[in-house]
Amino acid sequence: MIRSQTVLGQMIARMADEDHYRRWSAQVERAGHCVRPVRLSGSAMTVNTATGEIEATYSSEQEPGGVLLVACKDRRESVCPPCAARYRADAWHVFAGGVTPDDGDEAGHPLVLATFTAPSFGHVHACRDGGVCRTARGGKRGNRTCEHGKPLWCHARHTPGDGMVGAPLCEDCADLAGLVLWNAHVGELWRRTVIYIYRALAALAPNVGGRPVTVRSVREMLRLSYAKVAEFQKRGVVHLHVLARLDGVNADDPDQVIAPPAWAGVDLLTAALTHAARRVSVPLPVVDARTAAMARWGAQLDVRAVQAREVDRARVAGYLAKYATKTVSDSVSGLTASRPRADEPDVDGGGRLPAHVAALTATIRRLARLGTCRALRLARHVHTLGFRGHVTSKSRRYSTTFAALREARRAWRLARRTRERDPWAHPDPDGADHAVTVLVGDWRIAGVGYRTLGDRVLAEVLGREHREAREALRLGLAE
Ligand SMILES: [Zn+2]
Ligand SMILES: [Zn+2]
Ligand SMILES: [Zn+2]
Structure with a gap:
């Protein structure tokens, strides 16, 4: 009970200052509602290489808590569902x-979809849609055992979550x-x-x-x-x-x-794959x-x-x-x-x-x-x-690469920022303005994950709202 009050307290503290909360939630959104973002502290500036002029500066000190949140970008569902x-x-x-x-x-x-499997490395316990794991195949001599004295059968009906599924019937035989x-x-x-x-x-x-x-x-x-x-x-x-x-x-x-x-x-x-x-x-x-x-x-x-x-x-x-x-x-x-x-x-x-x-x-x-x-x-x-x-x-010529997709996403984000007159937008290298700016930064990792459990809960709520809004849009329920 005390724990939940603490989390609630953290959430209330986060939302107490409206302007702070707006900035923080914008960061969470930019990090794709990542569940364990990297917290960066430091600063960066854009420098015009032609003139040596500093065009914009940015410091994480401007952000709530003095940190910038960056998505963990983990592909694994078990680690970070939004990034996955x-x-x-x-x-x-x-x-x-x-x-x-x-x-x-x-x-x-x-085009074919092929599944290449591994050979058997010994009999294992299996989940068979409610069926028996492995019936005895002993013939007249009854249920047989292996040379180590372990049964070669199992009459259990394993469920998918059963920790036994995949385990060998006999570890010495496997x-x-x-x-x-x-x-x-x-x-x-x-x-x-x-x-x-x-x-x-x-x-x-x-x-x-x-x-x-x-x-x-x-x-x-x-x-x-x-x-x-x-x-x-x-x-x-x-x-x-x-x-x-x-x-x-x-x-x-x-x-x-x-x-x-x-x-x-x-x-x-098909024949060539099989062959x-x-x-x-x-x-x-x-x-x-x-x-x-x-x-x-x-x-x-x-x-x-x-x-x-x-x-x-x-x-x-x-x-x-x-x-x-x-x-x-x-x-x-x-x-x-x-x-x-x-x-x-x-x-x-x-x-x-x-x-x-x-x-x-x-x-x-x-x-x-x-x-x-x-x-x-x-x-x-x-x-x-x-x-x-x-x-x-x-293979090389199969299709577009992940790097190309990331590049496309970054270009899109930059294009959007340019429209919004964001000082962080790079000038379009192919555009009329050929001045070249470089981003110079000095960043340290302040930590991984949200600083408090309250922040994490809030980020999850924001993520859910974001997904629901997108889903509504997809279904034509919203403007
Ligand atoms: Zn993540
Ligand atoms: Zn079994
Ligand atoms: Zn054995």
Whole structure:
């Protein structure tokens, strides 16, 4: 009770001075209603490089509390929902930009959504929509046990939130080292898969101009463009969701995105992905006698053609964007969303991890000490269970980049400020005024997150109001 009064007191104090509150809430809005903004203190000035004249100065001292709030820009939903929402919107544009290729010829570009899975590293407890986890398959001899005496069945009906889901039926039977090494090599496995896809496209293509398409000539005719997202499964292994598109190649202008020749359709793309996924492999470091020597894709490969209809293409972009803001902590209970800072307990410290996740982190630490695994630097990737890549990535010509989107947003904000005669607006470099101004700043981080819980609650309220207003606008309920 005392605690809530204190929070209320903080909120009232924040709102007491109308002018202060207006400035503070404008900052919160500019930070995108981030839940843990970076608080900066310092100053900056714009200097005209032609004249050396200082055109404007700004100090955080002008702001309430003497600090400037800046969005944390974290992509992870579990860390900052508003920043993750913004990232998701950007990701949607990146993915959707690719499903509508630059030439605008959606129907001419075959597009598929493929999910590349990992192989099995031992039986795990599973959630089966209310069904039994794993039925006994013992035949006449009844329920069988493994060589360690553990049952190979489980009659529980696990719910999705059940911490058991993803845990091995027997930890000694499970190939945890294989799982960790697989995560560590999935990036390389994908790189090789792309090479194999080109080979498969050549092998499976019909004769063109009376001649077979060779591995050498296929890249002169076709280009595989893709965006992919890595998603952690409950058992701690990553899946890749890949949006793959087939483009043609304009030899005179390689950057141009054009439709592929008519013979390269969605059936050829699907067949090439399947063909490549079955054949590609990556050699793994030797760690013990039982762990596989090669990383391969699992038997489950799901490839779906995406129709040229706008609604279908928008839906797959949304589907991938949603995965882009998920983290290992959303799938694997107990893990934190990021590498722990030096002053935080380690991921497996404190004994709060479920047993099977603790067994995985212990395996990573064991492998990290082996000479054969040194190059993998596994000790740095305990929090991602060995996975070392980027969650979201794309081929160069797939679509617009995140950097381009950020640049566009900044340009838009500057343009708006110019209209509002903001002294902070940079002159348009392409405009009539060619004077060049530079921004010189000296900033220190005063802290991360709102200074009080009351501020945080207020920011959340402002964020909700902002979203509701936008939603009303979208639905045509407001002016
Ligand atoms: Zn944030
Ligand atoms: Zn079970
Ligand atoms: Zn066993």
